[in-house]
Amino acid sequence: MKRFFTSFCVLCMFSTVLLAEPLRVATLHPLLTELAQTLGGEQVEVLSLLPPNANPHSFDPKPSELTQLQQVNLVLAMGKNLEPYLDRIKANLPAGVNIYEVGRPVPSVVIDPRNATFACCPRHMHGAVDPHWWQSPQAMRRATRHLGKELEKLLPEHKAVIRERTRAHMDVLAELDQWIEGELNRVPKRQRILVTAHAAFGYFCDVYGFQALPVKGLAGDQSATPAELGESIEILKENKIRAVFPEIGGRNHNIHALQEATGIKLGEPLLADNINSEDTSYVDMMKHNTNSIVAALGEKETP
Amino acid sequence: MRGRPVAELLVALTLIILGIIPVQFLTRTPSGLADAGEGAEDLARSEVWIELRSSHAPESWSIWHEGQQLWTGGGDTRADADLELHVHGGQIQLEVSGSWPDLEDSAYVEIRVEPDGLEDRRAGAWAKQEFRKNFQWSWE
Numbered sequence: 143m144k145r146f147f148t149s150f151c152v153l154c155m156f157s158t159v160l161l162a163e164p165l166r167v168a169t170l171h172p173l174l175t176e177l178a179q180t181l182g183g184e185q186v187e188v189l190s191l192l193p194p195n196a197n198p199h200s201f202d203p204k205p206s207e208l209t210q211l212q213q214v215n216l217v218l219a220m221g222k223n224l225e226p227y228l229d230r231i232k233a234n235l236p237a238g239v240n241i242y243e244v245g246r247p248v249p250s251v252v253i254d255p256r257n258a259t260f261a262c263c264p265r266h267m268h269g270a271v272d273p274h275w276w277q278s279p280q281a282m283r284r285a286t287r288h289l290g291k292e293l294e295k296l297l298p299e300h301k302a303v304i305r306e307r308t309r310a311h312m313d314v315l316a317e318l319d320q321w322i323e324g325e326l327n328r329v330p331k332r333q334r335i336l337v338t339a340h341a342a343f344g345y346f347c348d349v350y351g352f353q354a355l356p357v358k359g360l361a362g363d364q365s366a367t368p369a370e371l372g373e374s375i376e377i378l379k380e381n382k383i384r385a386v387f388p389e390i391g392g393r394n395h396n397i398h399a400l401q402e403a404t405g406i407k408l409g410e411p412l413l414a415d416n417i418n419s420e421d422t423s424y425v426d427m428m429k430h431n432t433n434s435i436v437a438a439l440g441e442k443e444t445p
Numbered sequence: 446m447r448g449r450p451v452a453e454l455l456v457a458l459t460l461i462i463l464g465i466i467p468v469q470f471l472t473r474t475p476s477g478l479a480d481a482g483e484g485a486e487d488l489a490r491s492e493v494w495i496e497l498r499s500s501h502a503p504e505s506w507s508i509w510h511e512g513q514q515l516w517t518g519g520g521d522t523r524a525d526a527d528l529e530l531h532v533h534g535g536q537i538q539l540e541v542s543g544s545w546p547d548l549e550d551s552a553y554v555e556i557r558v559e560p561d562g563l564e565d566r567r568a569g570a571w572a573k574q575e576f577r578k579n580f581q582w583s584w585e
Binding site for chain 2: 249
């Protein structure tokens with residue numbers, strides 16, 4: 143009887159440990175790491191493959207990283223063709239483990255063919271879908287809701303707490319959206335032209351009524367000819383552009399040359415593809431970009 | 446009575462035929478309705494996430510679509526529901542009703558719709574103690 147009781151207790155403890163084991167989630171972007179941890183809490187264990195400051199367009203997972211994926215239950219990708227290596231990841235996943243593309247439910251913004259010359263990489267040129275959907279908090283809010291549902295399906299015993307966290311985070315994003323809208327009210331309509339080092343702000347421009355200006359020769363992987371730079375200077379002058387924005391961690395050499403040639407203000411560098419440190423949250427990133435845009439293009443506040 | 450089976454058969458057949466005609470008339474699909482049915486097939490059903498927010502918690506509020514109440518709730522300043530709606534010609538029409546019996550001033554009601562694959566849209570209106578309003582959104 144004693145032996146039976148001991149075995150029963152051991153079995154119970156073992157079952158509890160098994161049930162309490164978190165969902166192992168691999169993420170392919172630091173913003174997804176933050177999102178998975180926010181919604182999943184202690185019910186998820188996150189393996190982050192792309193570090194802050196890394197370029198998601200050129201990231202190539204190492205064989206050792208692919209091996210680590212053997213231990214996960216779910217892979218979160220940004221989607222919209224941001225990660226060209228998804229097929230390699232899929233080939234390395236155990237049976238039954240899926241890649242969930244967090245950006246999939248977000249309606250796509252197509253890169254204006256005129257802007258193709260400053261697309262992030264050749265894959266996103268010629269009228270392709272802009273993969274930088276996270277630049278809109280409204281898009282992030284929709285993606286959050288859908289990811290919450292996915293996590294509820296995978297962790298049905300924690301459905302209530304995941305739903306609660308999802309709603310709380312959606313509220314944070316709604317507040318952020320309102321805050322950005324309020325701040326951008328200081329940017330007059332005629333100044334709502336965003337000249338950046340690469341076409342990563344299509345969703346932002348779409349939501350907040352900005353125009354992404356096509357300026358030739360700014361794409362980092364293209365060397366701008368003097369003629370292209372000359373054309374860009376003309377476009378900036380014609381549109382009475384007040385500021386151009388380099389990118390934190392981006393390839394900005396042409397934008398600096400352009401700024402020097404035109405005397406146009408250089409805005410505080412923006413965060414486009416990635417956050418720049420582990421301490422930077424999504425909200426921090428969006429607030430930083432908004433503050434930078436308002437500082438460069440906004441009207442001075444009247445005291 | 447017994448000697449006229451053919452006549453009885455004819456009478457029975459006549460009665461049956463006379464019976465069939467009105468029944469068929471009553472049960473046939475009128476051509477106008479058939480057209481409406483075909484038109485209804487043009488309506489795409491879409492999964493739509495709807496979020497309601499109000500500055501004051503309503504006692505009750507409901508979402509109506511094509512004359513049917515699809516969702517009802519109350520007691521909170523926020524609610525959301527996944528509903529399957531008809532998107533006709535790129536348009537969605539909804540009616541929101543609500544009741545704030547203790548409301549002294551007005552409540553602001555905001556509705557946001559997120560159809561799968563389409564941009565989200567939102568609209569708002571001021572409500573008194575009783576509220577019923579149509580909302581319509583269109584997508585290109």
